[in-house]
């Protein structure tokens with residue numbers, strides 16, 4: 581499978597176990613440190629023939645929502661790369677820099693930069709939502725270069741969350757099961773069945789449960805295919821394939837209003853955007869790649 585959007589991060593992540601608190605401080609103070617400011621979780625991009633993330637020097641910290649919440653994402657060639665939430669878009673230098681949503685940026689940035697953006701967006705969002713301790717309700721502070729938070733009252737440590745979610749291409753006798761969300765605006769848009777893994781559940785159990793709940797099918801032979809960070813806010817998409825025991829399906833009518841079987845030619849046409857009856861997710865989504873891999877896997 582090709583590199584999935586958001587999964588090509590080249591930064592060497594700092595290891596809290598190997599660095600003293602002073603090391604994190606010193607990285608932030610290095611003159612060549614690069615800062616990525618996020619404004620309402622939107623990131624700055626410098627448009628051009630090849631769009632790139634726009635980085636600032638430490639001067640951007642003047643606009644920080646909280647200067648204590650600077651996140652050291654990692655280093656590249658020894659140069660520290662950091663992210664910070666800002667109260668307003670800082671002065672745009674050079675000209676042509678715009679703040680945009682990560683979904684829009686994923687399809688235009690190089691893989692490596694989309695990967696950095698995924699980490700930055702998830703981390704900044706997590707800091708914004710975890711200012712108070714889940715144990716005692718008192719304020720928390722960022723520690724270890726923003727990799728964790730610590731409660732100022734009870735000393736509890738809080739770790740950034742990653743939420744595993746399964747997404748599965750279900751097949752039966754040469755056809756794939758695609759479902760339409762009951763959102764009212766889905767039209768011809770259909771995708772693989774997906775849902776969050778619940779506490780105390782394996783990936784395989786989550787796949788079997790989600791497929792049964794959403795489309796009323798029984799599946800077996802669950803196989804892992806690929807994974808993708810999805811920073812909205814911090815999901816890990818776990819892409820699988822599974823085989824249905826029969827063609828019998830029944831949409832739940834709540835999350836899914838229709839579930840139907842499509843053959844390889846129909847899915848191939850949709851992937852290329854030349855189907856009048858079926859629309860599938862764009863190439864930044866892992867669902868697109870699960871479908872493409874299945875289409876190309878003509879046994």
Ligand SMILES: [Zn+2]
Pocket residue numbers: 713714715716717718731732733734735736
């Ligand atoms: Zn506490």
